[in-house]
Amino acid sequence: MKDCIYLDNNATTKVDEEVLAAMLPYLTLYYGNPSSMHTFGGQVKQVINTAREQIASLLGAEVSEIVFTSCGTEGDNAAIRAALAAQPDKRHIVTTAVEHPAVLNLCKKLEKEGYRVTYLSVNGQGQLDLDELEASLTGGTALVSVMYANNETGVVFPIERIGQIVKEYGAVFHVDAVQAVGKIPMNMKNSTIDLLTLSGHKLHAPKGIGALYVRRGVRFRPLLIGGHQERGRRAGTENVPAIVALGKAAALAEQHLVNIDQEQRLRDRLESNLLSLIPDTVVNGHPRERLPNTTNIGFKYIEGEAILLSLNQYGICASSGSACTSGSLEPSHVLRALGLPYSVLHGSIRFSLSRYTTEKEIDRVLEVMPGVITRLRALSPFNSDDAGWLQEQEKAVMSLAG
């Protein structure tokens, strides 16, 4: 399958053609090692610096503050481990209940290693309570790790307000901005962020490349131990073609930021029409404090995998937080943290757009979706709130959850 309506850009994105063109010569012609003592290798060192400049420009950072990594997960792990290693006396971490597994599962591991971790809750619209944050902080808090924007709901956290509170308590502030970079303008020069993770394949660079912003002056100990690459902050021979690609992708993302309203307009067109065309449909997450490209919609009384496979028949790609699609038996931890009723939770679908999404594609989804939902609801024993069975269960489950 080649042609499809790709509305799963929070999962991964297509490599921009300009990005591909920029990286290809470094796979074919200029394959040297930047650490080499000959011109053939040395010349690629310069393009790495160019890429670093391009990323620094997108983030409003200094060139020396950018460290290349292999992916978002590595960035998160390196940042969190570095912050902890630099403050061995502080054994407390604050994060949120809705982080990506790269942060959440690492924090669970750190609990086993003796750290105390506070997982901040979110409200029904996926937002943090800053009073809860403040109450959780102590002088012993080493690190606060909060995502910029949530991958599933698109909800954006008030990062600078959080950062101001964090700074009052002297903790290091890490932000997983994998979903936000290229969608929200950023300027590290006026920021409270100490460490920031980004990933290439979410912004039209290939998979296998990412970067970490490390504020000048922040103590950093590398995760990977080896050579002196990246000023000793990330050992391993540079992935030159991917670094060139990430640089180009960052430059294109910066250009595109002025047109981000276009994505938002298409997202809103999709969302408002789905809500008006299909009954018993709700938006998950705050309606305004959100990424411009993401909408997470709960189609009540049906299950997400069935919706996705039905859409797949029409070549439409989206994703779901349902239990059946997760590979585990539990529905998405993010949607559960919002406290959504199960009738909404299992039938939630995320559509995430990109700058390539067209109005025609959105209209095609709007054409197909009502039929898909009607068919599955006709199959479901819970096809309305009148289903006594459903109501009883819902009540029982919610009361158990407290």
Added chain:
Amino acid sequence: MWDYTNKVMDLFYNPKNQGTITEERAGEKVVTGEVGSIACGDALRLHLKIDEATQRIVDAKFQTFGCASAIASSSALTEMLIGKTLDEAMQITNRDIADFLGGLPEEKMHCSVMGQEALEAAIYGYKGIALDHHEGDDEGALICTCFSVTDAKIKRVIRENKLTTAEQVTNYVKAGGGCSSCLAEIDDILEEIAREQETALEVAQAVAIKKEKNPEILAVKNLTNLQKITLIQQVLEEEIKPLLISDGGDVELYDVEGDRVQVKLKGACGSCESSTITLKHGIEARLRERVSPELVVLSV
């Protein structure tokens, strides 16, 4: 993406027998079996129309909340059921449903288990047997609180599908798939069943040796206590239970003291006037023949 067979995808896109059955003519009865829950993310409501004279399923329909494999399993089940007698239908296992679909991914086997359970619920409903939830009952202690799975259900799926690991149990009945705190208990149950099966094998070997030496004697003496109990359990499960269930009853081994076998009669048997006859002529006679002529069966 899951590796579904073409049959699964076909039945998901074009399911057979979806809907409900409302019409009921004289001599027919419509029953419904419900399993699953919205919390678990899958649920099935199975409707059967039964011809009372022939005890045959003349129509079957389903309503399913769930993923593609849950919908396909439900559709498959209805196709398998139409035309079968209740006794034949009771023989259907989750494995049969999965086979009908050309197989299911391991992680999705619980969809076929759901089909088998809805079928059982519907037939029990028809026979007027209340499905007990085994609350406070040793046989049915709640193991997985996340998905409300009892040890009775776990044991059954282990036996019927020859499961050997806790991961498989999770794939089949979801137990252990939530907070995972019951995985150790599931390991214990697996071990218990493995030991049980070893004992059963030893008994079978002992019986075979005895038969060889004294062909005229079918029953076996000189079994250890454990072997005797296992053999009684095996005869009850494999030979007596199916007969009783087809008559709307059920039986459970309560205790064995020497030659006194105490059983619990359940369902229709519990209240049936002929339960003493069932006890003496049905269960006792069979156990005497298969285990030991000295056995006395009592109801508790």
